[in-house]
Amino acid sequence: MKLYPLFADMSGREALVVGGGVVGERKAAALLEAGARVTVGAATLTPALREWADQGRIRWLPGSFEEAWLDGAWLVIAATDDPDLHRRIAGLAQARRLFVNVVDDADLSSFHVPAVIDRAPVTVAISSGGHAPMLARLLRERLELLIDPVTGPLASLLGSMRSRIRAQLPDLAARRRFYGRVLAGPVQGLLRRGQLALAEAATERLLESAHAKATGSVVLLGAGPGDPGLLTLRGLRALNEADVILHDRLVSPEVLALARRDAERIEVAKQAGHHHATQAQIHALMRVHAAAGRNVVRLKGGDPFVFGRGGEELEFLRQHDIPYEVVPGITAALACAAYAGVPLTHRDHAQSVRLVTAHCQGSVDTLDWPALAQERQTLAVYMGTSELPVLQERLLAHGRAATTPFAIIENGSRPEQRVVTGTLADLVERAGVHQVRSPALLIIGEVAALATSLAWFGRPPLGAAHPLRPAVPEPLAV
Numbered sequence: 001m002k003l004y005p006l007f008a009d010m011s012g013r014e015a016l017v018v019g020g021g022v023v024g025e026r027k028a029a030a031l032l033e034a035g036a037r038v039t040v041g042a043a044t045l046t047p048a049l050r051e052w053a054d055q056g057r058i059r060w061l062p063g064s065f066e067e068a069w070l071d072g073a074w075l076v077i078a079a080t081d082d083p084d085l086h087r088r089i090a091g092l093a094q095a096r097r098l099f100v101n102v103v104d105d106a107d108l109s110s111f112h113v114p115a116v117i118d119r120a121p122v123t124v125a126i127s128s129g130g131h132a133p134m135l136a137r138l139l140r141e142r143l144e145l146l147i148d149p150v151t152g153p154l155a156s157l158l159g160s161m162r163s164r165i166r167a168q169l170p171d172l173a174a175r176r177r178f179y180g181r182v183l184a185g186p187v188q189g190l191l192r193r194g195q196l197a198l199a200e201a202a203t204e205r206l207l208e209s210a211h212a213k214a215t216g217s218v219v220l221l222g223a224g225p226g227d228p229g230l231l232t233l234r235g236l237r238a239l240n241e242a243d244v245i246l247h248d249r250l251v252s253p254e255v256l257a258l259a260r261r262d263a264e265r266i267e268v269a270k271q272a273g274h275h276h277a278t279q280a281q282i283h284a285l286m287r288v289h290a291a292a293g294r295n296v297v298r299l300k301g302g303d304p305f306v307f308g309r310g311g312e313e314l315e316f317l318r319q320h321d322i323p324y325e326v327v328p329g330i331t332a333a334l335a336c337a338a339y340a341g342v343p344l345t346h347r348d349h350a351q352s353v354r355l356v357t358a359h360c361q362g363s364v365d366t367l368d369w370p371a372l373a374q375e376r377q378t379l380a381v382y383m384g385t386s387e388l389p390v391l392q393e394r395l396l397a398h399g400r401a402a403t404t405p406f407a408i409i410e411n412g413s414r415p416e417q418r419v420v421t422g423t424l425a426d427l428v429e430r431a432g433v434h435q436v437r438s439p440a441l442l443i444i445g446e447v448a449a450l451a452t453s454l455a456w457f458g459r460p461p462l463g464a465a466h467p468l469r470p471a472v473p474e475p476l477a478v
């Protein structure tokens with residue numbers, strides 16, 4: 001069931017709570033805090049409820065439930081320990097088109113009470129749709145830590161200036177930038193120390209200077225291999241601040257989903273064979289958007305400096321005096337190795353790791369094959385799926401043992417990850433049998449055999465065709 005979230009204005013409106021125990025008391029208290037006119041119907045009341053009734057803060061209807069109790073109510077909460085009564089109340093409320101919440105019974109309820117983080121006037125509400133209220137509560141605890149206690153006073157302060165802010169900054173992007181500066185600047189610190197007047201003055205100053213021409217900038221950002229959890233915190237922040245995102249095709253939708261909803265997303269994919277945008281066009285886009293004062297994020301799969309042409313983009317930005325920043329990402333070799341259980345430099349098996357690209361015949365020809373064929377090193381080969389026959393042939397020709405294990409990791413760190421293992425002798429055959437597709441990373445070296453025993457993520461590796469081969473190589477003599 002998908003719920004429609006809403007925040008109800010209950011001030012001055014009648015709410016009925018049936019049940020005078022501790023749960024009823026909690027519900028009544030929350031409704032009172034929201035300014036509702038609360039009636040509690042119950043034979044007996046907790047001491048607190050009784051006190052509120054004596055003080056006139058709530059109205060008490062003693063005795064057992066009667067349908068007339070529902071008259072005039074906008075919403076009803078059933079909080080007794082009588083399931084039959086709950087069903088009856090839910091049915092009657094339903095017939096009267098009254099929103100009803102039956103405590104601990106999602107099926108009978110037409111509204112749910114979320115777990116709440118209260119930073120009035122800001123409220124964050126979490127619901128599991130009645131499926132896992134405890135999970136919602138745990139999430140609430142986590143968010144409590146993340147949402148600054150001064151969020152409330154800050155919202156009140158900005159609320160008091162709202163119409164002026166809108167009048168002075170009619171452009172949405174300019175307003176966003178202004179609010180961004182308020183969050184980044186000293187205002188929150190002043191509020192935290194209770195210096196409201198100074199906080200107001202600091203906000204005024206930001207508003208006055210908001211018209212100074214904004215300078216755009218570019219953040220060259222590594223999105224990692226696909227699992228959004230592998231994005232850095234700095235990267236997440238940059239995505240939240242971006243007005244425009246120029247992204248590669250390799251960037252996963254889950255990572256893009258972390259960006260602001262209203263950020264403009266432009267795919268500038270450059271896939272072999274599909275030239276959606278040339279490098280020059282990407283440069284031009286960065287320049288135009290930055291010149292218009294926007295925060296541009298140039299989002300690339302993995303790390304921008306590992307086979308990502310990030311260097312060229314920075315050279316361009318530097319030439320044109322466009323301010324930039326670089327946020328690294330987790331490159332495919334590290335992510336695929338981790339998610340396939342391949343310790344790249346396991347001390348028993350390898351002393352070094354090389355990041356290699358075998359993208360086309362040209363790049364294959366320039367590789368230092370005698371060096372690559374040496375034992376006790378791990379090769380992480382990017383973009384190599386179409387060049388496997390050449391890789392296999394050259395490595396063997398330069399003396400790398402035919403028994404050297406490999407692991408191909410397709411869609412590393414993503415839910416559809418597949419790992420194909422084998423030895424150099426049957427590399428091409430095994431990749432063919434399993435129809436390995438891009439994006440895939442090839443790891444060749446003694447450590448690759450560990451994928452069989454250390455796998456932990458996704459489906460088990462598609463193992464060697466010859467089961468008699470040892471899964472883990474003998475450690476090499478040191």
Ligand code: SAH
Binds near residue numbers: 303306381412442
């Ligand atoms: N800058 C990127 C690499 C870009 S080159 C990085 O640091 O990871 C593109 C190649 O990276 C692909 O052909 C593939 O070999 C590898 N790659 C990227 N993401 C991958 C993934 N999720 N799984 C497997 N390989 C991946």
